[in-house]
Amino acid sequence: MTRKRVGVLISGRGSNLQALIEACKEPHYPAEIVLVVSNVPGAQGLLRAEAAGILATAINHKEFSSREEFDRALNGALEDANIEFLCNAGFMRLHTEGFVEQWRNRHINIHPSLLPSFKGLDTHARVLAAGVTLTGCTVHFVRKEMDDGPIVAQAAVPVLPSDTVESLAVRVLDVEHRLYPHALKLVASGAVRIEGETVVRTSAPEQPPLFSPPL
Numbered sequence: 001m002t003r004k005r006v007g008v009l010i011s012g013r014g015s016n017l018q019a020l021i022e023a024c025k026e027p028h029y030p031a032e033i034v035l036v037v038s039n040v041p042g043a044q045g046l047l048r049a050e051a052a053g054i055l056a057t058a059i060n061h062k063e064f065s066s067r068e069e070f071d072r073a074l075n076g077a078l079e080d081a082n083i084e085f086l087c088n089a090g091f092m093r094l095h096t097e098g099f100v101e102q103w104r105n106r107h108i109n110i111h112p113s114l115l116p117s118f119k120g121l122d123t124h125a126r127v128l129a130a131g132v133t134l135t136g137c138t139v140h141f142v143r144k145e146m147d148d149g150p151i152v153a154q155a156a157v158p159v160l161p162s163d164t165v166e167s168l169a170v171r172v173l174d175v176e177h178r179l180y181p182h183a184l185k186l187v188a189s190g191a192v193r194i195e196g197e198t199v200v201r202t203s204a205p206e207q208p209p210l211f212s213p214p215l
């Protein structure tokens, strides 16, 4: 089995990166992380990568005069490492259209809501304010609009009456750590493929509905 050479883009803590690092240790996992890039120097995720023996580098966006220049430098680092597939994991920069096109259908992101609901920042606060009883997380292919693009996989998390932004964030993050490795495996192994703007899945076993509040 040849593993896909994956680059992970981060800006901070890197807990999703850590989940991907752990998944890649499985003998038959179809991807390996060969490069981690942070746009924020000193990000905790860079230390996680180094601890795992993965090449890690910071490309500080503040040192570039335009988004285009930053993305060119980023692309250069990815090409130097022969990256085949990109995962955004808490990467807090918008990409230029040119970058998005270059990595089209080879680039996924994780967002802590059930997209297309609650795109953008402060997700959990808006989820609580809206009074929905189910939230979750989504892995999707990257398109030029933020948190937009064909959906690879989602996981639902019930919102509890006692939830605060913090408690909800903890429970959703825990599920993100299971969803992202699963989604990367699906795309890297070819178990799902993209046709136009639709992700085509092979048949999956039927699952029961999730009721919140429970029946």
Ligand code: GRF
Binding pocket: 010, 012, 013, 014, 015, 016, 017, 089, 090, 091, 110, 111, 112, 173, 176
């Ligand atoms: C996660 O909640 C992810 O969904 C969002 O940013 C957060 C990153 O957390 N895009 P971490 O850096 O992976 O710990």
